[in-house]
Every structure is written in structure tokens, then in C-alpha cells.
Amino acid sequence: MSYKGDNLMSVKRTNRSVALRALHEKGAMSRKRLAENMNLTPGAITKIVAEMISDGLLSEGEALTSGNAGRREILIDINAKKACGLGILINLQQAILSGAWLDGSVIFSQDVPLESDAPSEETAKQLSQRLFELLEENGIPREKVIGLGIAVRGITSADGRTVRNSFGALAETDYPLCRLFEELTGFHCVMENNVRSLLAAQMFLSRDENEGSQFFLRCGHGIGAALSIDGKIWHGVTAQCAEIGHIPIIRRGGKPCHCGKSGCLETIASPGAMQDEALSALSAEKTPLLWQTFQDRNPEDLRVFDVLTAASNGDAGASAIVDQAIQALGSAIKALIYLVDPGKIILYGSLFEDPYYLFRLSSELQEGVDMRHDVVIEKSRYNLQLEDKAACLLAVQDFMDNGGIQE
Numbered sequence: 001m002s003y004k005g006d007n008l009m010s011v012k013r014t015n016r017s018v019a020l021r022a023l024h025e026k027g028a029m030s031r032k033r034l035a036e037n038m039n040l041t042p043g044a045i046t047k048i049v050a051e052m053i054s055d056g057l058l059s060e061g062e063a064l065t066s067g068n069a070g071r072r073e074i075l076i077d078i079n080a081k082k083a084c085g086l087g088i089l090i091n092l093q094q095a096i097l098s099g100a101w102l103d104g105s106v107i108f109s110q111d112v113p114l115e116s117d118a119p120s121e122e123t124a125k126q127l128s129q130r131l132f133e134l135l136e137e138n139g140i141p142r143e144k145v146i147g148l149g150i151a152v153r154g155i156t157s158a159d160g161r162t163v164r165n166s167f168g169a170l171a172e173t174d175y176p177l178c179r180l181f182e183e184l185t186g187f188h189c190v191m192e193n194n195v196r197s198l199l200a201a202q203m204f205l206s207r208d209e210n211e212g213s214q215f216f217l218r219c220g221h222g223i224g225a226a227l228s229i230d231g232k233i234w235h236g237v238t239a240q241c242a243e244i245g246h247i248p249i250i251r252r253g254g255k256p257c258h259c260g261k262s263g264c265l266e267t268i269a270s271p272g273a274m275q276d277e278a279l280s281a282l283s284a285e286k287t288p289l290l291w292q293t294f295q296d297r298n299p300e301d302l303r304v305f306d307v308l309t310a311a312s313n314g315d316a317g318a319s320a321i322v323d324q325a326i327q328a329l330g331s332a333i334k335a336l337i338y339l340v341d342p343g344k345i346i347l348y349g350s351l352f353e354d355p356y357y358l359f360r361l362s363s364e365l366q367e368g369v370d371m372r373h374d375v376v377i378e379k380s381r382y383n384l385q386l387e388d389k390a391a392c393l394l395a396v397q398d399f400m401d402n403g404g405i406q407e
């Protein structure tokens with residue numbers, strides 16, 4: 001274990017960071033209330049606030065009269081438009097370029113198609129160029145940019161500098177994407193796995209509700225997850241914490257998974273797996289209702305929602321596929337409930353917009369979990385809205401974590 005002392009610069013950084021987080025989470029407040037919130041003396045707060053006002057990061061607002069003596073207190077708030085964070089989210093065949101102010105309000109968000117076999121350097125050059133165009137189109141000078149957040153599918157290195165494997169989003173593996181974007185843009189860059197960036201965005205936007213531990217489950221085509229413990233996102237030794245989709249479930253004869261193994265949870269329980277399973281079972285005998293639906297439709301158009309509709313209407317074959325998927329996913333989540341004891345499980349993805357699936361999974365998660373576990377299971381209040389801003393919010397949060405001090 002290594003030990004590090006705090007020098008005055010890191011104390012200053014920490015205090016400024018806590019002030020920014022407190023104002024972000026609780027809204028504008030007086031110096032007195034900020035001092036109480038941060039457990040600092042009024043003298044110390046006055047100095048920190050004065051410095052941050054002079055940097056333009058904080059501003060004075062309304063004056064409130066408080067207490068019996070009728071003292072007037074001036075509210076202090078974050079000057080949200082002082083600085084802007086930029087972001088690039090990289091997914092399969094698609095990138096999202098975004099920008100947001102310090103309060104998380106989005107300035108722009110744009111989808112850009114990606115060619116997965118193009119060299120990453122070319123892709124990064126094109127994305128950087130488009131980002132600069134978007135800055136110009138939105139009238140934002142480069143001096144306002146505090147950094148670039150990169151959210152990327154797959155496995156990133158523990159130091160957040162290298163993409164170990166994006167499973168098809170980028171042409172190369174072990175690619176130093178963070179450094180490349182720093183060279184191309186000149187901005188300070190931070191990189192994170194895409195699902196962890198979604199949880200970070202969820203936590204940033206929901207402000208004062210992130211005490212304790214939360215498990216964030218994202219079902220897109222596959223299954224991804226992220227875990228926060230005591231308000232901090234957990235990475236693990238190799239930055240693969242909460243890779244729940246790749247828990248080995250079937251020991252022999254499992255289907256191949258894109259991670260290179262076979263029989264992973266994702267190959268049974270993901271929306272893509274349910275879809276594939278239904279397509280291969282599609283017949284008048286095994287899946288009669290689904291079969292009927294596809295009498296005048298191309299089976300290639302079969303989607304997981306068709307399977308769920310058939311299952312909810314009593315199709316035995318479709319129900320068996322959904323049951324198997326829900327039981328496998330439910331078992332993995334219950335193991336996590338017993339291991340981590342999270343306060344909340346947040347469900348994210350279009351699958352959870354389906355009332356039948358949501359009800360079935362929630363029921364499965366209640367079964368076999370004793371009442372001492374007080375876990376709240378809910379659909380994200382930002383469901384399907386976080387991809388548009390997750391990457392630029394990484395830059396905003398990194399800036400706040402550094403106390404708004406740029407190197």
C-alpha cells in the first residue's frame with residue numbers, strides 16, 4: 001500500500017471541488033450555508049468563494065433575509081456558462097458528439113455514423129474536426145472548453161488511457177485513444193467505458209440522491225452494467241467491474257459470445273439472445289402466436305419486442321425463451337444483491353419500456369431475496385436519454401473533481 005500526504009495545492013483542489021459539488025447538488029446557497037455543508041469555518045469559505053468568483057466559476061446572486069436579526073445573505077451559485085465540457089461517445093457504427101455547460105445543460109448533441117473497419121486514427125481525426133465545427137456553429141470559443149470526455153464501448157485500461165477492446169467499434173485493440181484525442185484537439189481528455197459513463201451521467205443529473213451503492217443495468221443489444229459504492233463508481237483492478245453480461249452460465253455447449261468465450265449470460269439473457277432464440281424456434285408448433293404474427297412479415301424483422309408481445313399473450317415457446325432469459329439475469333443480479341447489498345438497482349434501456357418485461361424481471365428479483373435487503377429497483381428516470389450527454393458530462397465532472405483548476 002502506498003501513502004500520500006496532502007500538500008496545500010491538493011487541499012485547495014479538494015475544497016474547491018467539494019464547493020462545486022455542494023452547489024451543483026443542492027443549488028445556490030449563502031456562504032454561511034456552504035460553510036456548514038462543507039464543515040469549514042466561515043473565514044475559510046470566504047477565501048475559497050472569493051477566489052472562485054475571481055476565476056469566474058462562481059457568481060453572487062439574490063440576497064435573502066434570514067434569521068431574527070434580519071441579516072441579509074447573498075446566494076452563491078455556479079456560473080454554469082463559464083465553461084463547457086465536450087464529449088465523444090463511441091459505439092458500434094455510431095459516435096455521438098456532445099457539449100454541455102457546467103450545470104449539465106446540453107449545448108449540442110449530434111450522431112455521426114462510424115465505419116468500424118476504418119483505422120482509428122482516421123476516425124479520431126474526423127470526429128475531432130466535426131467537434132471543432134460544432135463549437136464554431138454554436139459560437140463557443142475554444143478557451144471555454146475545459147476538456148473532452150471519451151466514452152467508449154468495451155474494455156478500457158485501468159488508467160483510462162487505452163481502449164483494450166471495443167468489440168468492433170474501433171478497428172484496433174489496445175489502442176491509445178485518449179492520448180490521440182489529446183494530440184488532435186489539444187484538450188485535456190478523460191476516458192471511461194460507455195456504461196460507466198451512463199451511470200456517471202445518471203448520478204450527476206440526479207444530484208443529491210447518490211448516497212450508498214447503486215447498480216446500473218443497461219440492456220441494449222447486449223447486457224452491460226456499472227456499480228457505484230458510497231457514491232463513487234467502482235472500476236476494479238482491471239477496470240472490468242460489473243461485467244455481468246460475461247459471467248459464464250453454460251459450461252459446455254454454450255453459444256459463442258462476442259467477448260471470445262462461450263456460454264456467457266449475455267448469450268442467453270440479452271435482448272439480442274432472446275431475439276435470436278425466437279428466430280430459430282419460429283414455427284407453428286413451437287411459437288404459434290409469433291408464427292401467426294410473421295405470416296405476412298419477413299422473419300428477419302423479428303425483434304425482441306415481438307417475442308415479449310407473444311409471451312405476454314400466452315405463446316408457450318416465446319414465454320419459455322423469456323422465462324429462461326429472466327431467470328438467468330435475475331440469478332446474476334441476486335448474487336450481486338447478496339454480495340454488495342446495493343440501495344438501488346437502476347434499469348436502463350428500451351427493454352425496460354416494455355411493461356411485461358419490467359414486471360416479470362421485477363417479480364423475479366423479489367423472489368428468493370429476503371426482506372432484510374431493502375433494495376429499490378426502478379427504471380432510470382433518464383431512460384434512453386443519457387447517451388446524448390454522457391461523454392461531455394465526463395469532462396464536466398472531471399473539471400469539478402479537480403476543483404475547476406485546469407493544469
Ligand SMILES: [Zn+2]
Pocket residue numbers: 245246257258259260261262264266
Ligand atoms: Zn462474453
